[in-house]
Amino acid sequence: MSTELETLIGRPWRRPPLIRRVWLRWLLGIGGAVYLVAAIASIEVDWARVWIGLDRGAQFVLAFTNPDFMSRWSDIWAGMLESIVMTVAASVVGIAISIPIGLGAASNLAPVPVYLICRGIIALSRALQEIIVAILLVAIFGFGPLAGFLTLSFATIGFLSKLLAEDIESMDRSQAEAVRATGAGWWQWINYGVQPQVMPRLIGLSMYRIDINFRESAILGLVGAGGIGATLNTAFDRYEYDTAAAILILIIVIVMALEYLSGIVRARVQ
Amino acid sequence: MPVNNTPDGPVWRQRTQAQSLLHWAGWLLGTAVFVVCWQQISDATTWFFVWDAPRIAGDIWTRATPPRWEYIAQLGRPIWDTINIATLGTLLALFLAVPVAFLAARNTTPSALFVRPVALLVIVSTRSINSLIWALLLIAIIGPGVFAGIMAIAIRSIGFCAKLLYEAIEEIDQRQVEAITATGASRWQVMAYGIVPQIMPAFAGIAVFRWDINIRESTVLGLVGAGGIGLQLSSSLNTLAWPQVSLILLVILVAVVISEWVSAKIRGAII
């Protein structure tokens, strides 16, 4: 028996802590607890109001078992159609613009000034919440689906260009070099050396973005930028839960269908 | 290999005649759909406003600058509320997402036939609906305020977190689970020793990622009355107080950038 072992036998064993520095551990622990207490204490909940509301909540849940598609069908239909139209148009335009910006934002392809401009556009698009962009665009272009279309296109650019640029930056260099070695021009190089490598992921991401765009289009109506959101808002305001439930069910079904479709497409391109 | 037979001999083609036709038909159909959609949008647009847009944008810009800096004194509480909505909402969502994820993962669900579809339904329905819509709904039920905002963020995040988490659970190394089972461990012990340590990094990553998104979302929840800085934004917009609007937008921008930085730091430390 080694002396090291002798010193350990009979001693209790504790797991080594995740954070080794004692003061940091206590600081984080106490700080977290203090924050939680302060945060929870600062929430004002009107429990009487909540209690009354539970009844309405139950009504809403029940409405899902008996959704009313018919009484406002024309509003629902028009809103849904507008949402889908906005989604399609914004996805097409957004993806089309994302590709050159994504190429420009890839540090292994683009010269520094182009890189900085493209990264700037991406950062701006990602930092601005869709709904805020929609508010500004509604103020500028007036109510209607054009503002929604522009919002979604703009948001698509931030999302897709960033991921595309990251994908290009992490691609296999040797394949691209092999094409360059044949004496290909810049466009040929992109077409043969880069495009085949990033295409499957680009298609997958585009499908995912279409899905997101549809979900977002459902709220743009709240600020007047077109789509089903306005109808939904009216339904909530009038406490027509059965109509609201019908709209929500439609949204869920369409999102599920889109997810299923994008699963198929992604499986095929990969 | 598709070839064209010409008088001068076969010429290589990328696609056969039929493939090529199908290819073009696809593009044509896609273009047609896009044109129809654009037509719809265009019909619903008052083009006069659009031509007038540069002037209006310039007008808004002159009114919004400079921001009303002293207004920031009134934004302390709304910012605090916004952070709380995001943080508490995320915590609540994680708390609820963990059991849902375990019920939805193929290798841990108690019943693939009955329980798993229910868990998946919870995931897809909470994920499909934006937090603003959840907020609208909750405000109708429990009244406006921070509490509705927290609940809206929490509900929206359940599906998101549970989806990523159950995918992580399905990807664990099954041999480690087998080894713990072979020691005679109970079901819960197998979970605590065989599964939980393996998904911990994914869990932490998801939590931070979602927190970052929730900071963004909670900044606008106030637009429908669910508390936070969005309330100030909404009232400033309604009174056309553009200098306040620009200040609030700046604050939101800073908050988003900081939260992105924090979450990138934490994720870097975990992985």
Place this chain on the structure above:
Amino acid sequence: MLKLEQLEKTYRTGDKALTGIDLTVPDGQVLALIGPSGAGKSTLIRCINRLVEPTAGRVWLDDLELTRLSATGLRNARRQMGMIFQEYALVERLTVMENVLSGRLGYVGFWRSYLRRYPQADVDEAFRLLDRVGLLAMADKRADELSGGQRQRVGICRALIQNPKLLLVDEPTASLDPKTSRQIMRLICELCAERGLAAIINIHDVALAQRFVQRVVGLRAGSIAFDGAPDRLSPEVLTSIYGEEDWEATSQQAEDESEGAE
């Protein structure tokens, strides 16, 4: 004593992994199970502790019929069978000590194990075992910081701390270099001798098996093709297990390689 009677396993895909295996392993005997990939070696040892449910047949450990046990009974029976895995199967994000102590999970309650408050006797035993395999200094390292040979030693400790009657060992050397393979095999056999444990060792390295065990069982397509002392493994016998191959040359070469590495 472990006894297998007419053990059969047919997978849901229709693959017959085991067809009517009869086998008796007396106390303290170390047995090597050899055979080509897909012969059912892994399935056989997993049917013993029922990580894989056998389709038919019976397994007895002393007077206990393992194949008839309820979930709780099985849990208790598994404590008596330590298992060592191919590629170690340690919980990589836990420390070495936690991995060793996880061998006691069958004996302690959930909260005790969750809070890592194991009885002092278990902690002492874990330290003794780590000292025995030469890893005492590594106790608080995370398992994924260890080398392959070190990880397999931790795996051995985890199996031994269960205080088992029987060791089930699944390809312990499959991902180790020749020298470490020998060290691990020697360690397993020494520990079995020290504690009077019976062991079933799945192994595809015939030369290694011959060197360390008292008995070899050859499995081919789910049934026993050879059962006897290691020195009776002639080229003809190997051909009957694995199929035609120049056995003299391969086993000779394997010997040379591992000698050179040592």
